Amino acid sequence: MRHAFHFGGRGSRFVPYLLLLPGMLLYLLISLGPSLATVFYSFTDASGLIGSPTKFVGLSNYREFLFLGQNARDNAEVLVRTLEFSVLVTVIQTGLGLFVAALLNQRLAATNVFRTVFFMPVILGVTIVGLTWTLFLYPLGGPAQKVLALLGGHSEFLGGPPFQAFLWVTWVQIWANMGVTMIIFLGGLQTIPSELVEASRIDGASGWQSFRHITYPLLTPSLNTNLTLAIIGSLQAWQLLLVMKGVTNGTQVLGLIIYAIAFGRTVQNPTAVAMRQGYGAAASVVLFVLVLIIGMTAQFLMRRRERRVLG
Amino acid sequence: MSGATRARPVRPATVASFAVLVVLAAVYLGPLLTVVNVSLQTRQEFSLNPTAIVGQPQLTNFVTAWNKANFPLYLRNSILYTVAATSLYILTAVFVAFPIARRYVRGSGFLFSLFVVALFLPYALIPQFQLMLHLRLYNTPVGYTLLFLVDPIGIVILVNYIRSIPRELDEAAAMDGSGYVRFVMRVIFPLIRPALASVIVLHAIGIWNEYVTPLIYLTKKTYMPITRGLMVFYGQYGNDWTTLAAAILMLTLPIAALFLVLQRWIYAGVLQGSVRG
Numbered sequence A: 001m002r003h004a005f006h007f008g009g010r011g012s013r014f015v016p017y018l019l020l021l022p023g024m025l026l027y028l029l030i031s032l033g034p035s036l037a038t039v040f041y042s043f044t045d046a047s048g049l050i051g052s053p054t055k056f057v058g059l060s061n062y063r064e065f066l067f068l069g070q071n072a073r074d075n076a077e078v079l080v081r082t083l084e085f086s087v088l089v090t091v092i093q094t095g096l097g098l099f100v101a102a103l104l105n106q107r108l109a110a111t112n113v114f115r116t117v118f119f120m121p122v123i124l125g126v127t128i129v130g131l132t133w134t135l136f137l138y139p140l141g142g143p144a145q146k147v148l149a150l151l152g153g154h155s156e157f158l159g160g161p162p163f164q165a166f167l168w169v170t171w172v173q174i175w176a177n178m179g180v181t182m183i184i185f186l187g188g189l190q191t192i193p194s195e196l197v198e199a200s201r202i203d204g205a206s207g208w209q210s211f212r213h214i215t216y217p218l219l220t221p222s223l224n225t226n227l228t229l230a231i232i233g234s235l236q237a238w239q240l241l242l243v244m245k246g247v248t249n250g251t252q253v254l255g256l257i258i259y260a261i262a263f264g265r266t267v268q269n270p271t272a273v274a275m276r277q278g279y280g281a282a283a284s285v286v287l288f289v290l291v292l293i294i295g296m297t298a299q300f301l302m303r304r305r306e307r308r309v310l311g
Numbered sequence B: 001m002s003g004a005t006r007a008r009p010v011r012p013a014t015v016a017s018f019a020v021l022v023v024l025a026a027v028y029l030g031p032l033l034t035v036v037n038v039s040l041q042t043r044q045e046f047s048l049n050p051t052a053i054v055g056q057p058q059l060t061n062f063v064t065a066w067n068k069a070n071f072p073l074y075l076r077n078s079i080l081y082t083v084a085a086t087s088l089y090i091l092t093a094v095f096v097a098f099p100i101a102r103r104y105v106r107g108s109g110f111l112f113s114l115f116v117v118a119l120f121l122p123y124a125l126i127p128q129f130q131l132m133l134h135l136r137l138y139n140t141p142v143g144y145t146l147l148f149l150v151d152p153i154g155i156v157i158l159v160n161y162i163r164s165i166p167r168e169l170d171e172a173a174a175m176d177g178s179g180y181v182r183f184v185m186r187v188i189f190p191l192i193r194p195a196l197a198s199v200i201v202l203h204a205i206g207i208w209n210e211y212v213t214p215l216i217y218l219t220k221k222t223y224m225p226i227t228r229g230l231m232v233f234y235g236q237y238g239n240d241w242t243t244l245a246a247a248i249l250m251l252t253l254p255i256a257a258l259f260l261v262l263q264r265w266i267y268a269g270v271l272q273g274s275v276r277g
Helices: A011-043 A062-068 A069-104 A113-135 A142-148 A162-190 A193-201 A207-218 A220-236 A239-245 A254-262 A279-311 B014-039 B043-048 B059-068 B072-104 B108-120 B123-132 B139-144 B152-163 B168-175 B182-192 B193-209 B212-218 B226-236 B241-274
Strands: none
Touching: A011 A193, A011 A279, A011 B014, A011 B072, A011 B139, A011 B152, A011 B182, A062 A279, A069 A113, A069 A162, A069 A220, A069 A254, A069 A279, A069 B014, A113 A162, A113 A239, A113 A254, A113 B014, A113 B226, A113 B241, A142 B014, A142 B152, A162 A220, A162 A239, A162 B241, A193 B072, A220 A254, A254 A279, A254 B123, A254 B182, A254 B193, A279 B059, A279 B123, B014 B108, B043 B152, B043 B241, B059 B072, B059 B212, B059 B241, B072 B108, B072 B123, B072 B182, B072 B193, B072 B226, B108 B152, B123 B212, B139 B241, B152 B241, B168 B182, B182 B193, B182 B212, B193 B226, B193 B241, B212 B226
């Protein structure tokens, strides 16, 4: 319901509307409108060239993307890889974030310094993170190679077999975003009264027991937030892959091929060829449906668990 | 503290926790310190042994990178885009968030939900590009800036924060005959400073770090921001890691320094932004 408006002056009832308009219109024009228009474009053969005629092609973009020949087989592979990426990132990033937050929540020295160090990559962004790790993984005697040599191993890292390179980028993605997970868990930990944990310790619970039976259940809201952000974020992520591997076979995820299709970057031709924006829009819708299905299922499961755990 | 000699006994678990944190910190600092080290090496030193700690640090890589990578130009562009887009965004955002938080406009709840669902919606990439193309704003600084006047999470943070400010304030101000604009600018802006700080910092960092948007929208070198400039440089001098490391470091240091100063607002923003609805 709308609250009575008290500010004075003639026609003052309209002033809030008038001033809301610029921000709202910008949002509709630049973000929300285009987002929804993706569905419209997915039924067309739009290109990235101005003045070239665009016509409706019905479902043919979807047919091509999902069912037609080699393309569809490649896309299925990309789809599977996107899911692998998402599962790895979600599980490891959330687990690691929880672990680090729990460590930092004890009364240790220099916890603020550690927190700063772990959060730093979040601020640095994909370009710096991607290039920094490319250097760290420099195959000719770089730091990671030296560490591996100590263990008697050797790797081509990003230049090796595609799946190996893909796993390295997956790790860097986790490394770069774990700070956000950690901060959200630390925020949750601060809302748990320390008396609760202390009382359980006095009653003879071990550190692990009081974490498992008191802290962890009470962290459920933070856990759900983190899982939601990680699932959606990882399904949509692709920029780090672009910085570290470019458009190459065997390392692509759905977000990356949408970009590659829409802006004409192919493995054979890294500078622009035909920009198939209608086809790319169809791929965007496929990704959206994937996010929706997985996101909703996860929400449903998390809500059910929250009711069970927190009552 | 009294009895410094009778220090609390250190538990083994504490030592173990601390040790684990140190190892993890090494995993986080290792790559960053590698960049520092390589940036101070000569090309010969790097090709002999990339991990050798530099004996005689030299700064020629920085000079080379600064000149060859077009740093001054890219830096200026990045600053212009970031400052222009962030200030315009904040100004419009508060006038969106305030009436929604106070339900001073019809359909406030619906308008708010439009921002909340943004996280789940399809990627706007392609229609956005078509829009800019048809507005003749492709490859222009104005068009590029326009793309960053939107940030739904910022609106969510502001609305949630404004809701915590008592409504009695509005009523008192209105009784005193204060106008709407004056009230928002003079009273609300100062009161929501903590939330504003978080939103400003997060939005600005987002623009500064943006890599794909300039890749798509700006092909002219004179318009490129520094992230894109760095990747162009990487494409040209991909094997010249000493110069490249210097370039990476020059881009990292200002952001890292800013982060150290502004961390509290950043953490607060991440937390507030994660709370929806």
